[in-house]
Amino acid sequence: MDRITETPRKVAIICSKAGLDEAYPALILANAARQSGIDAFVFFTFWGLDVVTEKKVDHLHVNIAGNPASGMPTIVGGLPGMEALAAHMMKKQMMDLELPSVREMLQILDESGAQLYGCELAMKMFKRTQEDLVPQVKEVITAGDFYDLAVGAQIIFT
Amino acid sequence: MTTTTTDLAPLLARLDAMSAELSYIAERQRRQEELFEELAPIARAAVATAIERLDQLEQKGYFAFGKELLGVGQRIVEGFSPTDVHQLGDAVVSILDTVRTLTQPEVLAIASDASHAMQDADAVKPLGIFGMVRATKNDDVQKGMALMVEVLRRVGHGANALATRHQLATDRKAKLAELLGPRRDRKLLGIERPRLTAGSPPAPRTPANPAAACGPGMPAAPGAVIDGIAYTVDGHLVDAAAWSPELGRAIAQLQSVELADHHWVIIEAARAEFAATGASPNIKRLTQVASVSTKDLYTLFPKAPARTIAKIAGLPKPAGCL
Numbered sequence: 001m002d003r004i005t006e007t008p009r010k011v012a013i014i015c016s017k018a019g020l021d022e023a024y025p026a027l028i029l030a031n032a033a034r035q036s037g038i039d040a041f042v043f044f045t046f047w048g049l050d051v052v053t054e055k056k057v058d059h060l061h062v063n064i065a066g067n068p069a070s071g072m073p074t075i076v077g078g079l080p081g082m083e084a085l086a087a088h089m090m091k092k093q094m095m096d097l098e099l100p101s102v103r104e105m106l107q108i109l110d111e112s113g114a115q116l117y118g119c120e121l122a123m124k125m126f127k128r129t130q131e132d133l134v135p136q137v138k139e140v141i142t143a144g145d146f147y148d149l150a151v152g153a154q155i156i157f158t
Numbered sequence: 159m160t161t162t163t164t165d166l167a168p169l170l171a172r173l174d175a176m177s178a179e180l181s182y183i184a185e186r187q188r189r190q191e192e193l194f195e196e197l198a199p200i201a202r203a204a205v206a207t208a209i210e211r212l213d214q215l216e217q218k219g220y221f222a223f224g225k226e227l228l229g230v231g232q233r234i235v236e237g238f239s240p241t242d243v244h245q246l247g248d249a250v251v252s253i254l255d256t257v258r259t260l261t262q263p264e265v266l267a268i269a270s271d272a273s274h275a276m277q278d279a280d281a282v283k284p285l286g287i288f289g290m291v292r293a294t295k296n297d298d299v300q301k302g303m304a305l306m307v308e309v310l311r312r313v314g315h316g317a318n319a320l321a322t323r324h325q326l327a328t329d330r331k332a333k334l335a336e337l338l339g340p341r342r343d344r345k346l347l348g349i350e351r352p353r354l355t356a357g358s359p360p361a362p363r364t365p366a367n368p369a370a371a372c373g374p375g376m377p378a379a380p381g382a383v384i385d386g387i388a389y390t391v392d393g394h395l396v397d398a399a400a401w402s403p404e405l406g407r408a409i410a411q412l413q414s415v416e417l418a419d420h421h422w423v424i425i426e427a428a429r430a431e432f433a434a435t436g437a438s439p440n441i442k443r444l445t446q447v448a449s450v451s452t453k454d455l456y457t458l459f460p461k462a463p464a465r466t467i468a469k470i471a472g473l474p475k476p477a478g479c480l
Contacts, residue, residue, distance in 0.1 A: 034456070035462055
């Protein structure tokens with residue numbers, strides 16, 4: 001009768017970028033996995049580390065320069081202030097859709113049992129310690145640890 | 159003796175006559191020699207002058223020029239077909255008109271001035287985007303920009319007219335093809351898609367399993383009927399009205415959930431929400447209507463809370479990403 005919960009499933013999502021348009025898909029996929037009874041963990045590496053960095057998480061932007069889908073010429077998207085404006089507009093649209101903020105999404109993920117990890121190498125590169133990260137990040141691990149965790153999981157790279 | 163004298167007389171007379179002729183010949187001979195003597199220097203001079211003139215022409219490059227001109231003529235003949243030349247003849251009036259306009263003194267003065275700028279090209283400094291903006295303050299630059307825009311406008315107008323003409327021609331072609339019907343190869347005109355098999359139209363696409371396509375607005379096909387109650391393939395009740403608390407308990411047991419009071423509060427809240435809105439509540443909505451935290455939901459219903467709650471409460475599968 002219930003074919004979805006028959007086999008235990010697991011996804012490992014690698015979030016390597018911190019644009020709003022790059023962070024949300026990773027977080028929503030992880031959340032949808034948990035909602036569907038799939039184990040989920042998210043590995044934040046490189047710029048993706050900004051998504052779980054306390055000082056940056058509320059100020060993520062959306063990249064419009066060099067993005068043909070933004071509908072804006074790159075030369076306009078590159079002007080000072082355009083990125084902030086686009087991020088503001090996108091955040092407003094998300095609020096209208098009652099989409100949780102990135103910080104709320106992290107909170108929801110944590111409560112739903114998804115596991116969040118930071119990348120050790122990226123932490124060193126950006127000179128951050130675990131204190132700089134949001135409390136939802138369970139641990140800072142290496143790429144090798146990530147593979148150990150991802151045994152049997154489907155891996156998604158965003 | 160007398161015979162000798164009488165014989166001599168005519169002989170002498172003939173000799174006399176001959177001497178007259180001889181002197182005439184001698185005279186002619188002398189004149190011819192004189193003529194040659196006089197002509198020779200003249201002829202020599204004439205030939206020398208001719209050679210000199212030809213040499214001068216050669217030095218001025220007339221011959222090389224002529225040779226090249228012949229080559230140009232040959233190239234023109236090779237490069238243009240008779241049709242081209244015919245069309246050229248048609249267009250010659252407008253060509254001459256254009257040339258006349260271009261060679262007006264005012265136009266030439268502007269062109270000459272502009273070409274002076276080209277000659278001083280090495281003295282001109284490179285210009286950035288802000289330099290360009292600054293330069294537009296200059297009246298002359300503004301005028302030049304306006305002129306360029308006007309030229310662009312006219313070129314664009316011409317291009318549009320050309321496009322319209324082409325469009326008309328294409329339309330006419332399509333119309334003609336329509337009139338002519340199957341005799342024309344419609345495939346080439348892009349009017350009709352090629353069929354997979356000639357004669358029979360392609361069968362309409364139907365999904366292999368209609369129940370698999372359960373998008374919004376599509377009625378869920380019953381996956382199974384157990385004890386007279388229909389379930390979808392996902393294990394949700396097809397009709398929420400067929401639900402009873404006993405059935406909820408039975409489904410919960412299948413989902414490995416042991417129902418306690420907390421569970422029932424949430425299930426009742428979910429049913430009330432569905433009755434009010436006609437939609438199964440998602441996790442966010444459940445936290446609001448049942449006043450529980452996300453964490454509590456996952457603790458009470460560990461596997462896929464919103465879905466499990468919807469199943470136990472006899473509601474359809476919740477829609478949406480969150």
